[in-house]
Every structure is written in structure tokens, then in C-alpha cells.
Amino acid sequence: MTESYERVPYQEAARLLLRESILGAVHDLLLERDWSKVTMTDVAAMAGISRQTLYNEFGSRQGLAEGYALRLVDRFVDAVESAVYAHVGDARAALVDGFAVYFHASAEDPLVRSLRNGAAKPDLLRIVTTDSAPLVARASERLAETFRRSWIQAPEADSSILAHGVVRIALSYVSMPPASDRDDAQELAALLAPYVDIVTRV
Template sequence: MSTLGRRAATTAATRRGIIDAARELLATHDWQHFTIEAVANRAGVTRVTVYNQVRSKRGLLDAVLADLVDRAGMDQLLTDTQHLSAGEACAAIVQRTCLFWHSERELLRALFGLAAVDHDVASILEQREEWRGKQMQSLVRRLAAESAPSFDEADVLAGVTAVTSFVTYDALGPIADDPDRAAVLVTHLVRSLTD
């Protein structure tokens, strides 16, 4: 391996360690303990290294969320379901979304709670929700092409985005402990809005 290749691999491993340390801190500690210094200590690097990788606490949080989405393949939902009928795509997208919400429930619960009191957290989550809303818009259009929804597209989209959100998933209580059961219910809600 060339020197550049080794350097790139080392940089990637350092970034991975920082993101993993940040994720662990977010999931297991109060927000006030989520600092650049605490992440650096947990990752075994200096604060300067963390700043070089992510630039700020906000950048660190954004990197953690981007990593979660990437690992779960959430940015591939539309591509992965394009060969399916709209109804099958709906079920598959809801299923994967519920699995994602379930697997990251503790971390996301903490972040959505923090969004009520921290502008940076709220802003980052809002950006992620806008992106998710665009995915839901594509799904709603596919579903509308197969049926004639009773509501206008913007209203249907608002409803679908709401019923597929983490906040709704988390509010399902014991049902959310079983992502497959939750997916059946949420798919039914989505289809009731789009049929």
C-alpha cells in the first residue's frame, strides 16, 4: 500500500473511532457530557484531531447522524424499492424505517428530546426530516399513481411524513418494541392516507 493509501486508511479509521465514541456518549450520557473533549478522550485522540475531522460539536453530531443513516441504508430506500409495485415499495420502506427507528431508538429519543432545548440539535434534525420528507414525497406520488387519494397531495404527504416519523414510532410504546408489528400498523396508516 502506498503512503497516501496508508494515510487515507489511518484518517478513515480515526474518523470511525471518533464517530463511534460520539455515538456511544450520546446514547449513554447526558447531553452536557457530550463535549469535544469527552469524545476525544473516549476515541483516544486529541481535541485538535476531533476538530480537524468534524470542525465543531454540531459537525460531530451531524457526522454521527449521517453515519447512522448510511449504515442503515436509509438513503437507498427509493433505489432499493424502485423495482417493486408502489404498494410493495410502501411496505418495504416502512419496514426498513421501523427497523431503523427501533435499532437507534435510545439515541434518537435522546436527540429528539434535546431538540426541544438545543437549537443546533433541532436544526440538524430538521434538515434530516426535510430529506426524509422528500423521500416520502416520491413514495406518495407513486402510491397516488395507483389510486386516487381523497386528499390533496400536500395533505397526504404531511400525514405520511407524520405517521412514519420517529416521534410517532416512539409514541407507539410497547408496539415499537416489535418493529415488525409496528411496520404492519404504520403501513396500514400510510395506505389509509394514500388509498
């Protein structure tokens, strides 16, 4: 029996590849220098595209940072989703695993390090605070779907509440990392797991 695959239209696939190449270029540049010293010209040159193409895709330097942040939250959702499916029936273990992977990845990410270190960067801080609505909406929608479709089988309203809470908590750690003298992943799991257990039994 031949398996069927959903085809991605060429233009959409090409655009996704372009965005990934650009964000990869940002990542590589941030390994060499602080965000304050990264220019659109630098990014275009690193990605092998014109400045006009870069501006057409992201609009501005702030738009580029927001695009990078969206990729970061997508990876957080991927981590939580993988943890949920790896720990069937064990909400606490899934949450510990998901948060722990996220904390480690955030600490290693060059844009997050740039935000946390050196001079204050109001443009980056706004993305994860006052202007974080796009990040929260995207991550919450994806996580809520995971909570509904996985073994948790959460009702729609409960999956939305849980996803929104998890995402808002996770974003708060971007600008302020976990305390060195506490196990934040364990503590957050202890706080949230009882709610997961309740909605799983509904």
C-alpha cells in the same frame, strides 16, 4: 478472469476510518449518558484520539452531531435501497419494509432517543429541521439514484421528486416517532406506492 476493484486512496480510506471510529465513540457514549452530557473531551478519549484531531475533523460539537446525523440518514437510505431490491415489482411492500426498518432503527438509536427524551435540545432539533438541508440533499441524491437504477427505472425528474418527498417525510419522524395506535409504515406506503407505480410505467 480476474475481477477489478476500485481502489480507495489511502488518505481517503484513513479519513473514513477515523470518522467511523469517532461516530462509533459518540454512539457508545450516548448509550451511557444524554447528549447534553457528552463533551468533545469525552469523545476524543473514547475514540483514542486527541481533541485537536477531533476538532480538525468535525469543527465543533454541533459539527459532530451533524456528522452523526448524516450517518443516520445514510442508514435510512441503505434500508430503503435494500427494501427496493428485495421486493422487485412491489412498490408498496418495498416502502413498508423500508419505513418499518427505519422507524425501528431510529427508535433504537441513542442520539434520536436523546432528542426525543428529557429536556429540549435545540441544537439537535435544528439539525433535522431548519438546518436539515445537508441531510436532505445527501439522502435525496442517493435515493434518487436507487429509484433510477433499480427495477423502478424512474425518469430523472420523477426520481428526484420521489426521493425528496420520501426523505422529507422520514426526517419528520426523527423528532416525533410514529403513533402507537397507527401503522405509519403501511399508511405511508399506501400514500406513495401509486406514484411509484406511475413512474415505473412511464
